[in-house]
Amino acid sequence: MSTPEVLVHRDQDLLAHAAAARLVTAIADAQAARGSASVVLTGGGVGTAVLAAVAAAPARDAVDWGAVDLWWGDERFLPAGDPERNETGAREALLDHVGLDPARVHPMPASDGPDGDDPDAAAERYAAELRTAAGGSGVPVPVFDVLMLGVGPDAHVASLFPEYPALRDERPVAPVRDSPKPPPTRITLTFPSLRAAREVWLLAAGEGKAKAIGRALAEPDPAHVPASGARGRERTLVLLDRAAAAELPPGAGRPAGS
Numbered sequence: 001m002s003t004p005e006v007l008v009h010r011d012q013d014l015l016a017h018a019a020a021a022r023l024v025t026a027i028a029d030a031q032a033a034r035g036s037a038s039v040v041l042t043g044g045g046v047g048t049a050v051l052a053a054v055a056a057a058p059a060r061d062a063v064d065w066g067a068v069d070l071w072w073g074d075e076r077f078l079p080a081g082d083p084e085r086n087e088t089g090a091r092e093a094l095l096d097h098v099g100l101d102p103a104r105v106h107p108m109p110a111s112d113g114p115d116g117d118d119p120d121a122a123a124e125r126y127a128a129e130l131r132t133a134a135g136g137s138g139v140p141v142p143v144f145d146v147l148m149l150g151v152g153p154d155a156h157v158a159s160l161f162p163e164y165p166a167l168r169d170e171r172p173v174a175p176v177r178d179s180p181k182p183p184p185t186r187i188t189l190t191f192p193s194l195r196a197a198r199e200v201w202l203l204a205a206g207e208g209k210a211k212a213i214g215r216a217l218a219e220p221d222p223a224h225v226p227a228s229g230a231r232g233r234e235r236t237l238v239l240l241d242r243a244a245a246a247e248l249p250p251g252a253g254r255p256a257g258s
C-alpha cells in the first residue's frame with residue numbers, strides 16, 4: 001500500500017477545482033494507457049463539488065466520456081432518484097452533462113430495485129456486477145484507476161463507520177445497518193475493494209474534518225479511524241483545504257499553489 005501524500009489548498013472551492021483538474025488528467029492518462037478509465041465516485045460535500053467542477057471545466061472535453069466506467073464507493077439505500085442518494089447528486093453535478101455510455105455507469109442498487117428493501121441481496125448484486133467487470137478470473141473487483149472518498153468528521157470513508165462490522169467484512173461489498181449518520185441503511189465497498197484501486201484520493205474540507213484527518217494520518221487504526229485504512233496500490237492522495245489541514249501530524253502536508 002502507498003504512503004499518503006498530502007496537498008493543502010487555500011479553501012474548498014480551490015480544492016474542488018484542483019481535484020477536478022487532477023481527475024480529468026487521470027482519466028485522460030488512463031485512457032491513453034489502457035483505452036478506458038475506471039473511476040469510483042464518493043458522495044458528500046467535497047466529492048459532489050469536485051464533480052460539479054469537472055462539469056464546469058473546459059478541459060473535460062479532453063476525456064472520452066463514453067470510455068469511462070463509473071462506480072460508487074457507497075450508497076444510501078433509498079429509492080431511485082431520492083435526493084439523498086449519492087447517485088442522484090452525482091447525476092445532477094456531472095453525469096447528466098457529459099456523454100457517458102449508460103452501460104458503463106454502475107450505480108449501487110436502490111431500495112425499490114430488483115431486490116426490494118433487502119440490503120444484503122443488493123450488496124451481493126453489486127458484488128456480482130463488480131466480479132463480472134473484473135473479467136471473471138476469480139478477481140472480485142476491477143482495478144479502479146481512481147477511487148475518491150469523502151472523509152466524515154468521525155473519519156468514516158464510504159459507509160465504513162468506526163467500529164462497525166463492515167470494517168472487518170471480507171466480501172467486496174457489504175450492507176450497513178444502523179449507520180450513525182442518516183439514512184441508517186447503506187451499501188458500501190469494503191477495505192479489500194478500496195485497496196484494489198491504483199489511486200485512492202481522500203477529500204476533506206472544513207474545520208469539522210481537521211481532527212479526523214489528523215488521526216487518519218497519525219498511524220493506521222482502521223477499526224477506529226477508517227480513513228487510516230484506505231490506501232491505493234500505487235498512490236494515496238489526501239486533498240485538503242487549509243481548515244481540514246489544521247491538525248496534521250508534523251511534516252505531513254505541503255501547500256499546493258497559493
Ligand SMILES: O=C1O[C@H](COP(=O)(O)O)[C@@H](O)[C@H](O)[C@H]1O
Nearest residue numbers: 042043044045046150151152158
Ligand atoms: O454519508 C456519506 O458521507 C461521506 C462524507 O460526506 P461529507 O459531506 O462529510 O463530505 C461521503 O463521502 C459518503 O460517500 C457518504 O455516503
